[in-house]
Amino acid sequence: MLGEIFRDFFDDENLILRPEMTARDVDGWDSLAHVRLLLTIERKFQIKFSAPEVGGLRSVGDLVSLVAHKTNAM
Amino acid sequence: MSTYLYRDLSWLPPCPADFNRRCRAALESSERFGWRIKSLAKHALNDNQLIRLGKTIAAGRAKGYDLAPLRPFRLGLASNGTTEFISDGIIASAARHSLALSCIAAGYDQVLQDSLSPDSPLNRAGTDAVLIALDWRCLPFRPAPGDANAAKSTINACLDYLDTIRDAIRRNSSAVCIVQNLAPPPEETFGSLDRGLEGSLRFLIDGVNAGLVERLRGSTDMLFDVARLAETVGLAHWHSPSEWNLAKLPFSQAFLPVYSDYVCRVLAAMRGLSRRCLVVDLDNTLWGGVIADDGLSGISVGQGDPTGEAYLTFQHYLSSLGERGIILAVSSKNEDESARLPFREHPDMILRESNFAVFQANWNDKATNIQAIADTLALGLDALVFVDDNPFERELVRETLPDVAVPEMPEDPALYARVLSAAGYFEANSFSEEDLKRAAYYAGNARRATLERQVGDLAGYLASLEMEIDFQPFNHTSRARITQLINKSNQFNLTTRRYTEADVARFEADQRILTLQVRLRDKLGDNGMISVIICRCAEPDALEIDTWLMSCRVLGRRVEEAVLCELVNHAKRRGAARLRGFYIPTDRNKLVEQHYAKLGFAHVGVRDDGATVWELEVATANLEAPPMVVRSSGFEPVSSEVSQ
Numbered sequence: 001m002l003g004e005i006f007r008d009f010f011d012d013e014n015l016i017l018r019p020e021m022t023a024r025d026v027d028g029w030d031s032l033a034h035v036r037l038l039l040t041i042e043r044k045f046q047i048k049f050s051a052p053e054v055g056g057l058r059s060v061g062d063l064v065s066l067v068a069h070k071t072n073a074m
Numbered sequence: 075m076s077t078y079l080y081r082d083l084s085w086l087p088p089c090p091a092d093f094n095r096r097c098r099a100a101l102e103s104s105e106r107f108g109w110r111i112k113s114l115a116k117h118a119l120n121d122n123q124l125i126r127l128g129k130t131i132a133a134g135r136a137k138g139y140d141l142a143p144l145r146p147f148r149l150g151l152a153s154n155g156t157t158e159f160i161s162d163g164i165i166a167s168a169a170r171h172s173l174a175l176s177c178i179a180a181g182y183d184q185v186l187q188d189s190l191s192p193d194s195p196l197n198r199a200g201t202d203a204v205l206i207a208l209d210w211r212c213l214p215f216r217p218a219p220g221d222a223n224a225a226k227s228t229i230n231a232c233l234d235y236l237d238t239i240r241d242a243i244r245r246n247s248s249a250v251c252i253v254q255n256l257a258p259p260p261e262e263t264f265g266s267l268d269r270g271l272e273g274s275l276r277f278l279i280d281g282v283n284a285g286l287v288e289r290l291r292g293s294t295d296m297l298f299d300v301a302r303l304a305e306t307v308g309l310a311h312w313h314s315p316s317e318w319n320l321a322k323l324p325f326s327q328a329f330l331p332v333y334s335d336y337v338c339r340v341l342a343a344m345r346g347l348s349r350r351c352l353v354v355d356l357d358n359t360l361w362g363g364v365i366a367d368d369g370l371s372g373i374s375v376g377q378g379d380p381t382g383e384a385y386l387t388f389q390h391y392l393s394s395l396g397e398r399g400i401i402l403a404v405s406s407k408n409e410d411e412s413a414r415l416p417f418r419e420h421p422d423m424i425l426r427e428s429n430f431a432v433f434q435a436n437w438n439d440k441a442t443n444i445q446a447i448a449d450t451l452a453l454g455l456d457a458l459v460f461v462d463d464n465p466f467e468r469e470l471v472r473e474t475l476p477d478v479a480v481p482e483m484p485e486d487p488a489l490y491a492r493v494l495s496a497a498g499y500f501e502a503n504s505f506s507e508e509d510l511k512r513a514a515y516y517a518g519n520a521r522r523a524t525l526e527r528q529v530g531d532l533a534g535y536l537a538s539l540e541m542e543i544d545f546q547p548f549n550h551t552s553r554a555r556i557t558q559l560i561n562k563s564n565q566f567n568l569t570t571r572r573y574t575e576a577d578v579a580r581f582e583a584d585q586r587i588l589t590l591q592v593r594l595r596d597k598l599g600d601n602g603m604i605s606v607i608i609c610r611c612a613e614p615d616a617l618e619i620d621t622w623l624m625s626c627r628v629l630g631r632r633v634e635e636a637v638l639c640e641l642v643n644h645a646k647r648r649g650a651a652r653l654r655g656f657y658i659p660t661d662r663n664k665l666v667e668q669h670y671a672k673l674g675f676a677h678v679g680v681r682d683d684g685a686t687v688w689e690l691e692v693a694t695a696n697l698e699a700p701p702m703v704v705r706s707s708g709f710e711p712v713s714s715e716v717s718q
Contacts, residue, residue, distance in 0.1 A: 009122065011094050032158055035321040040122060043328070051319055 019061030080307045080332050085481035085497040086118035097130040107134050108141040115169035121330040128162030144174035150196050150204035151179040154212040155324040167334035171342040189242040197246040204243050207254040209324040218273040225273040229281040251295040255283045257304035259313050339501035349499040355462035356406040361385050366412040366565045376422030384488040389424035391491035396429050399509035401516045403432040405443045410435045431516040432523050440467050441474035441530045450523040459499045465598040474530030539596040541702035543636050548582040548589040559606050563623040564662035604628045615651035632700035638673050645692045658685040
């Protein structure tokens with residue numbers, strides 16, 4: 001599901017997520033895109049990230065875990 | 075529709091599923107690039123889609139593509155918050171308002187410096203206008219509850235700060251300034267006391283907003299009332315603490331589409347591109363029900379009934395638009411007499427014929443009528459808005475006359491005024507005697523415009539609707555609805571025979587009687603049961619049409635022809651050599667006087683009671699099946715000899 005969101009957001013049908021991926025690996029994933037990407041994920045999953053949670057994200061793997069944690073907790 | 079009306083721009087048609095692909099495709103050729111962008115911008119786009127469109131426009135520009143027919147507009151953006159999203163959003167929304175916008179921002183947190191410096195990019199860019207969008211958190215606010223003097227000097231300090239920026243921009247670039255006011259945060263320190271207690275944050279923000287209106291009065295600079303927008307969507311939704319903390323976003327990005335659209339309305343108004351004329355349908359748009367079928371006492375408009383109240387409210391709103399100079403016109407599928415009746419004789423109507431400049435009530439298609447209205451008023455189609463409860467009519471006008479604005483309307487008429495208002499087609503940045511005089515000049519005529527020419531490809535439109543027509547005999551579950559139609563229909567009713575539910579039940583059971591209930595569905599929705607036919611066997615070898623009625627809502631879609639094909643099939647199966655129909659004239663059904671003639675029946679005589687008699691030989695009938703999927707089910711096999 002997260003993969004689909006990324007593919008739509010970055011307009012790249014061939015984008016496959018890997019846990020060790022970071023922003024540097026994806027075209028167009030700058031700091032502004034990062035903010036909008038997080039907002040998009042929040043909206044799609046109906047969750048809210050807290051500031052510390054966002055601050056702790058280092059890789060796609062971290063993001064996947066965070067989303068899983070927040071959607072299971074509901 | 076109501077809860078998310080402003081967030082989702084629900085008055086705009088929904089975004090196509092292949093939006094991303096269409097943005098990419100738009101960049102493939104420079105030809106008609108501006109047209110493709112304009113077409114994409116017409117839809118309800120969320121913040122991500124809006125930004126994608128903004129980036130598509132930027133990419134096209136970078137390739138040197140011409141953006142015609144969009145008109146160029148250069149906007150400066152002086153904001154102390156994050157602006158990149160906002161510029162992409164405004165650029166994309168501008169296409170919806172026929173503007174090819176380019177945006178130049180002041181440096182981050184450099185608003186004062188960039189305004190004061192004659193050489194800043196902001197001042198050298200040759201902007202037509204500069205939007206000064208300062209967030210309250212970056213202004214010199216020092217709440218001092220209870221201290222009236224401190225309050226006054228804080229308010230003046232903020233206003234002076236804004237004046238300094240405005241004056242500097244005007245001196246250095248001669249651009250007009252559009253000054254955004256302040257959206258107060260929902261957080262309170264006291265509660266109800268905040269508003270009146272001098273020096274509270276709420277008091278200070280209200281003071282700045284009121285002072286700003288005064289400082290702009292008489293100036294060529296303009297107000298952008300973001301406070302009003304924020305209050306309308308709800309301050310608690312507008313302000314998002316997490317988004318501010320994350321990236322200094324001054325308002326929740328979910329509202330980027332409506333914010334951008336609101337800004338663009340002001341820009342369009344500056345260019346004289348606001349719309350000036352509202353064309354309305356009548357049945358189920360200005361009143362509940364259908365005047366020709368329900369009569370004066372049957373339509374719903376008036377107090378004491380929720381539906382009637384809803385239409386009354388809408389009429390009040392239209393009346394207030396008329397009073398401020400918006401031209402009103404009518405486009406209705408009705409006999410002219412019928413259509414004017416409520417305006418002339420219904421006591422509760424707010425609107426009267428004198429409120430309308432042009433009054434088109436006829437059976438011709440609405441696109442042709444709206445073109446005639448525009449021609450009569452000497453207005454371009456891009457000055458018109460068309461409101462109709464029927465998605466068929468809305469879609470027809472959108473496709474045939476794409477320059478006319480056609481809002482999506484809610485199911486509930488109680489929300490008509492709100493949706494029309496939210497769409498903001500009539501933004502104005504000035505108001506004068508002139509406007510009032512113009513309104514008076516146009517009104518009062520309620521005249522009929524001659525239809526000079528047929529516009530559009532109606533046949534193509536009908537084919538694109540993917541219509542499905544469904545024929546079944548009368549049955550138990552539909553009995554009530556069938557009876558209702560039989561007793562309500564006046565206009566498209568060949569013989570106006572009234573039957574009770576008991577009669578209808580008898581017809582159901584009688585094998586010798588052919589009954590048809592007809593349903594119509596298309597890609598826009600399900601129209602439900604729209605036609606009822608009852609036939610009897612008569613000598614010699616004739617199938618006689620006792621009742622043929624149809625809802626006027628589906629006129630012009632060739633349903634009659636599809637019904638005829640079905641009747642011919644049944645006649646053949648029953649061994650009947652001909653179909654025989656009658657037209658019994660009443661004061662309401664002149665519409666169908668030539669119904670049988672149009673279907674190829676021969677006129678064979680006149681009865682003593684004045685009814686015209688028509689016949690069609692089944693074997694030689696030359697029928698063209700109209701473009702719709704036909705389903706016919708539930709009919710019992712009939713023996714070829716049907717005795718009387």
